[in-house]
Amino acid sequence: MTSHDVTLEWPDGRTRTIAVREDETVLEAAERVGIALPFGCRTGACGTCTGRLLEAEGTEPGDGAGNSGGVDIEAAFAHRRPPRAFKDRHREDGYVLLCIASPRTSCRIAVGSSVHTELMENPWK
Numbered sequence: 001m002t003s004h005d006v007t008l009e010w011p012d013g014r015t016r017t018i019a020v021r022e023d024e025t026v027l028e029a030a031e032r033v034g035i036a037l038p039f040g041c042r043t044g045a046c047g048t049c050t051g052r053l054l055e056a057e058g059t060e061p062g063d064g065a066g067n068s069g070g071v072d073i074e075a076a077f078a079h080r081r082p083p084r085a086f087k088d089r090h091r092e093d094g095y096v097l098l099c100i101a102s103p104r105t106s107c108r109i110a111v112g113s114s115v116h117t118e119l120m121e122n123p124w125k
């Protein structure tokens with residue numbers, strides 16, 4: 001089974017790169033190697049596991065014109081089920097639910113509970 005290198009980046013600057021298979025979620029892969037990530041429902045409903053895609057292989061992290069849509073979340077991840085915790089604009093802004101998302105390319109993701117907080121504080125971003 002194909003796997004991709006996924007680099008997790010915490011707000012304190014810590015990073016870990018893990019190999020995530022296409023048949024497992026980022027959360028499952030992190031648990032497999034002993035990395036604790038926040039989660040709640042594990043079904044895409046609560047948003048606790050939210051990460052933000054920073055960069056995906058073959059894409060640019062932004063276009064420099066205030067548009068954060070340079071990273072194509074749909075090309076970078078396949079979802080096991082609909083990400084019910086999100087509105088469409090959240091996905092367009094590069095947010096991803098790590099409990100239901102499996103990578104389709106190597107990428108970097110901002111992780112940690114503060115990423116979910118971004119959505120709660122500024123849902124219109």
Ligand code: FES
Nearest residue numbers: 040041042047099
């Ligand atoms: S843990 Fe609830 S949406 Fe991922």
